[in-house]
Amino acid sequence: MTGTSKRNWLRNKGSSRVTFLELFFDLVFVFSISQLSHALAAHYTPLGAAEAGLMTFAVWWVWIFTAWATNWLDPDKMPVRIMLVVLMLLGLVLSASIPEAFTDKGLLFAGAYVFMQVGRSLFTTYAFKDQSAANCRNFLRISTWFIVSGVFWIVGGFLEHEARLIAWVIALAIEYAGPASGFAVPGLGKSNATEWDVSGAHMAERCALFVIICLGEAVLVSGRTFSEMPFSTLTAVVFVTGFIGTVAMWWLYFRFGHERAAHRIEHEETPGSLARQAFTYAHIPILAGIIVHAVAVEFMFSHPHESGNLGVMASVLGGSGLFLAGNLWFKGATSGRMPLSHLAGLVLLILLAFIAPFIEVYLAGILATLVLIIVAAWEYRSLAGQTVGHTVH
Secondary structure: OOHHHHOOOEOOOOOOOOOHHHHHHHHHHHHHHHHHHHHHHHOOOHHHHHHHHHHHHHHHHHHHHHHHHHHHEOOOOHHHHHHHHHHHHHHHHHHHHHHHOOOOOHHHHHHHHHHHHHHHHHHHHHHHOOOOHHHHHHHHHHHHHHHHHHHHHHHHHHOOHHHHHHHHHHHHHHHHHHHHOOOOEOOOEOOOHHHOOOOHHHHHHHHHHHHHHHHHHHHHHHHHHHHHOOOOHHHHHHHHHHHHHHHHHHHHHHHOOHHHHHHHHHOOOOHHHHHHHHHHHOHHHHHHHHHHHHHHHHHHHHOOOOOOOHHHHHHHHHHHHHHHHHHHHHHHHHHOOOOHHHHHHHHHHHHHHHHHHHOOHHHHHHHHHHHHHHHHHHHHHHHOOOOOOOOOO
16 A cells, blocks of 8 residues: 555545534534623623624634635544544633633633644645645645744734734734735745635535534523523513524525525536635624624623613624625625625614614614514515525526
């Protein structure tokens, strides 16, 4: 047996099955999303929102790059399994560090993040070494970018307060610019979108599972808070409102979203380019919207009669707005046309923002949920007769 065949850790061509180990890996990110929503609710200030936003970008980035890697790597191969289990351990450290990432555990957060990103990328580079020269170079470029950004992550871990935030913003800016620039590296060139032959079905299912994680956190927040409060008509109304809002988000994403995206990518001439836009970038506002929605539900329980608090109202309307904006981007990229229903929903939320300072929080929550229901009903009515493979008109 040759050395090449001994070190074939890649999936068989055409395999798109999401393995149980990938699902197991996602459990760490259930904890991450919970930590992020709690951190935002506990430190709901402009600075706290900026910090929570940065950590959300980081958590998403480490998860989506792992999803891209396992699009090629076979989790049923023992070396890949070991790599994913190590990433799980580091991810647990990362998640546990989130509440104090900008105080005492900054270096722990940064160290876990850098080890995950650089370690996984170097592992994938080695896995491709004797299998695909083009992909080997691609992941070598990716590793280089993560090493450069990693310097700012680690330096930021030694800094304090705003200096840490600035260093980490620079690190994330470097990383987020990577895919758009083709991970250009002097001497190695840059990646070509035609080289990224991804499985649309695998990417769609992986991202759908992450959306489920976030929606699950919203359900847990609502259920946990409701169970801890004395029962009243108002708490029941808030509980039902939060639940219906979460269900509407699920419906909007899954009824006409991820299956169509998978079909489109599978039949795209340059699937990597479309997957980069639809999954790597467009899902960020979707996930941020769900997290903010979970925080808004907490505020609806704790401050139902408050009015005039623009920050709280921003979470109530902003969660739905971010979610709709992300779906608008995602569905527009994968169908070739922006859904009119989502554009109308965003306009309605903007109009609600003008009256939000004069109404109570729980009423704003009901109205924001009503917008999501209207958008879902509109989209269902306009697209119900179409199959996944048809172009939307």
